[in-house]
Amino acid sequence: MAGTCEDALGALSAHLGLPLEFNDGSCSFNVGGQPFTITNDDELDRLVVSALVADDLPEAPSRKLMTDLLDLGFGMMHEGLPAVGRDPETGFIAAFAVYPCSRLVAVEFPDSFMKFVSFASRLSDRLDNERHAPPETPPPSDDASAGDIHRIRV
Secondary structure (H helix, E strand, O other): OOHHHHHHHHHHHHHHOOOOOOEOOEEEEEEOOEEEEEEEEOOOOEEEEEEEEEOOOOOOOOHHHHHHHHHHOOHHHOOOOOEEEEOOOOOOEEEEEEEEHHHOOHHHHHHHHHHHHHHHHHHHHHHHHHHOOOOOOOOOOOOOOHHHHHOOOO
């Protein structure tokens, strides 16, 4: 792992007040009760941060939720944005972000991580709210943008 990744993990450890160490290439911990993992990807010289946001999708996800989740899947194609995915083995829904070590500034990593924490928390809340929401009714055909106010943004 490049020095910048080691420094970044150290800065995050100090910020959170947690002893963060890699065990078999990853480090798992909770922030506000939500599980996070940081993986050291030595081969590609990067840190991968992930958060469990739901055990599975709601039973009948709305079209709006599915559209937003699919939109978030493209996050990785835009530098600095997180993405979301579903583990096919467990069904878990996770948010993740990639931090190339060559561009990682240790003193900025805690702030970037906390923005990711906020993103993951909002996404987790969104999925939980959807799970408990009444069934969706189709939007009026003349107002396709009415649901845009609930878009998830970083």
